[in-house]
Amino acid sequence: MAEPQKQQIGDGSDSYGQAAGQAAKAAKNIGKEATKQAAAKGAEATANAAAATVKAGVEGGKAVAEIAAGTAAGGPWGAILSAAWSLRHTLFKILICICLSLVFLIVAIVELPSILMNKVLGLDGNKPNEGISIVSVYETVTDVISNIIGLGYDSSMTRVETLITDGGYDYELSMNALINHAQSSAGYDVAYIMSAYSTSVDQLSADQSDIETKLSNVSANMFPVTSVERENEVITPVTYYTYKPVTMTVVTKAVYTGTINGAAQYRYETAEKTYYLQDKEHTSDVQVEVDAYEAVTVTLPVYTNGAISGTRTATYYQAAGKQMLTPAKKTVKYLECTIHPFDNTVISSAFGLDLNASYNGFGTTYGEVIENRAIAMKKTLYGTAGSGNAVPLTDAELIAFLSRQSCSETRKHIVKTGLSLVGKVPYFWGGKSEAGWNDEWNTPKLVTAAGSTSTGTIRPFGLDCSGFTDWTYKTAVGVSLYGGTWSQWDESYEITADELLPGDLGFLMNDDGNGWNHVLIFAGYGEKGDRMWVHSSGGEGVIFNSPSYEAALSLRRPKGVNFEDTASGGVVALSD
Numbered sequence: 001m002a003e004p005q006k007q008q009i010g011d012g013s014d015s016y017g018q019a020a021g022q023a024a025k026a027a028k029n030i031g032k033e034a035t036k037q038a039a040a041k042g043a044e045a046t047a048n049a050a051a052a053t054v055k056a057g058v059e060g061g062k063a064v065a066e067i068a069a070g071t072a073a074g075g076p077w078g079a080i081l082s083a084a085w086s087l088r089h090t091l092f093k094i095l096i097c098i099c100l101s102l103v104f105l106i107v108a109i110v111e112l113p114s115i116l117m118n119k120v121l122g123l124d125g126n127k128p129n130e131g132i133s134i135v136s137v138y139e140t141v142t143d144v145i146s147n148i149i150g151l152g153y154d155s156s157m158t159r160v161e162t163l164i165t166d167g168g169y170d171y172e173l174s175m176n177a178l179i180n181h182a183q184s185s186a187g188y189d190v191a192y193i194m195s196a197y198s199t200s201v202d203q204l205s206a207d208q209s210d211i212e213t214k215l216s217n218v219s220a221n222m223f224p225v226t227s228v229e230r231e232n233e234v235i236t237p238v239t240y241y242t243y244k245p246v247t248m249t250v251v252t253k254a255v256y257t258g259t260i261n262g263a264a265q266y267r268y269e270t271a272e273k274t275y276y277l278q279d280k281e282h283t284s285d286v287q288v289e290v291d292a293y294e295a296v297t298v299t300l301p302v303y304t305n306g307a308i309s310g311t312r313t314a315t316y317y318q319a320a321g322k323q324m325l326t327p328a329k330k331t332v333k334y335l336e337c338t339i340h341p342f343d344n345t346v347i348s349s350a351f352g353l354d355l356n357a358s359y360n361g362f363g364t365t366y367g368e369v370i371e372n373r374a375i376a377m378k379k380t381l382y383g384t385a386g387s388g389n390a391v392p393l394t395d396a397e398l399i400a401f402l403s404r405q406s407c408s409e410t411r412k413h414i415v416k417t418g419l420s421l422v423g424k425v426p427y428f429w430g431g432k433s434e435a436g437w438n439d440e441w442n443t444p445k446l447v448t449a450a451g452s453t454s455t456g457t458i459r460p461f462g463l464d465c466s467g468f469t470d471w472t473y474k475t476a477v478g479v480s481l482y483g484g485t486w487s488q489w490d491e492s493y494e495i496t497a498d499e500l501l502p503g504d505l506g507f508l509m510n511d512d513g514n515g516w517n518h519v520l521i522f523a524g525y526g527e528k529g530d531r532m533w534v535h536s537s538g539g540e541g542v543i544f545n546s547p548s549y550e551a552a553l554s555l556r557r558p559k560g561v562n563f564e565d566t567a568s569g570g571v572v573a574l575s576d
Contacts, residue, residue, distance in 0.1 A: 005280075007330075011357075012485070012558070013090070017048065022263045024244070025157075034472070037215045040431050041139050043099045054239075054329050055136055060351040064568060066156060067548050068280060071180060074528065075514055084533060086457070104322070111196045111406075112134070112189075112373070112376055112377055113195045113197070113198035113199075113203075113204075113206070113373050113374075113377060114198040114203040114204065114206035115141055115194050115197055115198050115206040115207075115208070115225060116134055116141070116194065116198075116377070117134075117139055117550055118206050118207075119132055120132055120133065120137055130384055135444050135458065138190075138443070138444060139185060140208070141208060141211070141365065141442060141446070142190050142443055143188075144191055144208060144211070144405055145190055145194075145211075145214050145464060146190075146217055148212065148215045148219050149215075149219070149342065150224055151216075151219050152218075152219035152220065152222030152342075153222070153223050153339075154220060155220045155222075155223075156220075156223035156224075156225050156339050157219075157339070157390075157397075159225045160178060160225055160227075160337045160339065161179075161334055163225070163227055164334075164335050165335060166516045167229075167332055167335060168333075169229075169334045169335040170232075170234075170332045170333065170334045172337070172477035173232055173234075173332060173334035174334040174335045174337065176339070177335070177336040178336075178337050178338075178339070179336070179337070179338040179339070179395075180339045181339055181395060189344075189374065190442070190443075191374040191375075191377045191378050192344060192347070192370065193215075193347055194374075194377065194544070195371075195373035195377060196210075196344075196347050196348065196351055196353060196370045197210075197214070197351055198352050199339075199350060199351075199353070199359075199366060199369050199370050199372065199373065200204040200351035204562065205407075208333050214350045214351060214352055217350065218346050218349055218350040221341060221346055222342055222346050223339050223340060224339075224340045224503070225336070225337055225338065225339055226337070226338050226340070227333070227335050227336065227337045228336045229330050229333060229334075229335060229336075230333070230334050230335070230336050231332070231333055231334075232331070232332055232334060233329055233330070233331055234330055234331070234428060235285045235327045235329055236327055236328040236329075236330070237283040237284055237285040237327050238283065238284050238285075238288070238325040238326065238327050238328075238352045239281060239282070239283050239523075240284070240288075240325055241278045241279065241280065241281055241282065241284055241285075242291075243274070243276035243278055243291070243293055243317055244276065244277055244279040244280055245274050245276055246274065246275055246277050247272060247273070247274045248272070248273065248275070248298075248300070248317065249271070249272055249300070249301060250270065250271060250272075250273050250298050250299060250300060250301075251268050251270055251299040251300065251301050251311050252268075252269050252270060252271045253268070253269040254265040254266045254268050254311065255269070256480070261541065268311070269473070270301060270308075272339065273298075275298065275316035275317060275318055276293055276316060276318065276319070277316065277317065278317070282313070284325065284327065285327050287324075287325065287326045288322065288323050288324075288325050289322055289323070289484050290322070290323060290325060291319065291321075291322060291323075292319070292320040292322055292323040293317040293318065293319060293320055294317065294318060295315050295316070296316060296317065296318050297313050297314070298311055298313065298314055298315075298316055299311050299312070300312050302312070303333050308323050310503075310568040314493070324344075332507070353366050353370075355367030355370070356535050365525045367553070368570070374561070376468075381448065391536050392422055392423035392424055393419055393422055393423075393544065398416060398419055398420075401419075401523070401524065401526075401532075402415065402416060402524070404524065404525065404527070405502050405503045405524040406435040407493060407501050407503070407524070407563075408505075408563055410477065410562070410564060411501055411502045411503040411563050412460065412502065413471060413523060414476040414477060414503040414521070415502045415521070415534070416476075417472050417475050417476035417521070417524045418469075418472040418476075418521050418534040418542075419523065419534055421463075421468070421471075421472075421540065421541075421542040421546060422534065422542050422543060422544045423541070424441075424442075424541075424542065425441050425442070425460035425462045425463055425541055425542045426441070426442065426459070426461070426541040427462055427463070427464060427465075427466060427536050427537060427538050427539060427540060427541050427542075428445070428447065428458045428459055428460070428461050428462040428463060429447050429448065429449050429452040429454050429459075429465045429538075430449025430452075430464060430466055430467075430468075431462050431463040431536075432446065432463070432464075432467040432470065432471075433460060433467060433471050434471075434474070435470070435471065435474040435475040435478070437474060438461075440461050441460075441461055441462050441463075442460045442461065442462070443460065443461050444458045444459070444460060444461070445458065445459065445460075445461040445565065446458055447459055454485060462536070462541060462542075463536045463542070465480070465485060465518050465519050465520070465535055465536050465537070466483065466484045466485045466488055466519055467486075467536065468521075468535060468542060469481055469505065469519050469535075469542050470482065470483075470488070470518075470519055470537035472521060473558065473561070477561065479558070479560065479561050481558055484517055485507065485516045485517065485518065486506075487574075488519055489504065489507055489516050489519075489556065491557045491558060491559050491560075492505055492556035492557055492558045492559060493556060493557055493559060494554070494555070494556055495555050495557045496555065496557060497555060499555075499557075500522055500531075500555050501522070502522055502523055502524040502564070503521065503522065503563060504522045504555060504557050505519055505521060505522070505555070505556045505557070505558065505560075506519070506520045506521075506522060506533060506550075506552060506553035506554065506556070507519050507520075507522065507554045507556060508520075508549055508552065508553055508554075509552070509554070513552070516554075518535070518537075519535070520533040520536050520553070521533065521535060522555075523544060526546065530545050530546045531546055531550060532544065532545065532568060533545065533546065533547065533550070535547075
């Protein structure tokens, strides 16, 4: 009698979804106690245990080599990811059965969000499509999240306009008074959102349409709006004219001399007189004394064959002393609205999470699990947990710094625009962008520009140093600095330290003294008088500091920029 055919997880009629379910159940039965013990020793111990499990269960030289490489790059977590990735084509015959039965829960605090992995590994019950990858799934889900958050911002702007119009407030004053903190959250953490969602469903039943629905339900609350009624004294400027003198011949008297052929005849007496015509219009928002003029009707001669044959009238002006003009004043009510920044609390609300609650008895909280999964996701996508250590400036910090600078409003606007990206946009070799916020920033992209150790690697998209200076000027004043660092050197001219003003550029020379390898924007002077710069620095992203090489910078000023014109508009935020 033939031995019954054995069926392994993932073989034959078993669906991918069924395989995943069986693996999860196995994990619950086999690994729960071990997980608790490992978690009690900390996340690192847990990851080490999982890494050992994976290494023990993987066969084949290539897989082992990739595990070793992953460990070197990302520690134990790197080993786990490398093992999973190297075995993705035989995942359900080897990895799920041998490895994920323990890893699924043992490394719950450091595993990739299921919203990514379901389609990549077939855990959603469907066989993965050819060519599907973590990056492609990430980009798809990111588009969904970004669109919803953009709609959330639009909803807040609509709320602001409704409050203004329904309350009968002055629209222009109210919009000018708008405090928009949304720009400070333009770099919201997509990795955190995906991790929070996956955690909310216990890494099971993750679905793109589900995350879309749940986020959409809270989109109106993503950027809360508060308002305060204000009053302002509005001045209506007075309008007046200056006048220019005109000397002309006028008819002073017409004497009747009789009738010829039934037509009355007259003798005209004339004189040369000076009157005035309106010249230029002026306005004043303060009380002003001006020359007064009054309109008069004058009689002018009409000539036929060199003789006065009749008269016509015209209106001119004559001096009438002085007059005092006083602008009108009235009190106008307006609404000072504040759009508050995107807050991750709305994410926990969307997914029904208590961040402080214990995570399934694993000795950690939901908040910690989400943070760790987000870090794991970034390590997988970028090879690093973040794009830099810079902390974005608060609105209060930005205002305080700019108020200390003695320069034109245009220069302050340029600096403000550059500072708005601090801590939000990573460094990316060859990274350039059009004006305004770029939704592709912080998403994984292949570095294609030659000449860097990062060339050919996947990094979070952002700006390089010259891309940052160009973006800042395009966004702030609509002027492109063009090209790379060398080109921007050519499109600027030398200035002295005494001439240096916010918005000017600093260039750092290559170590070999041949050309320029970095460009920065001078932001102004710090509280202690030190020169502060904003720039996109390799490995750090957009930062605000006084670098160690500051004294070695060559100081330049862009050509073709009118720094005295008051800038309008501003930084575009959050997809608007």
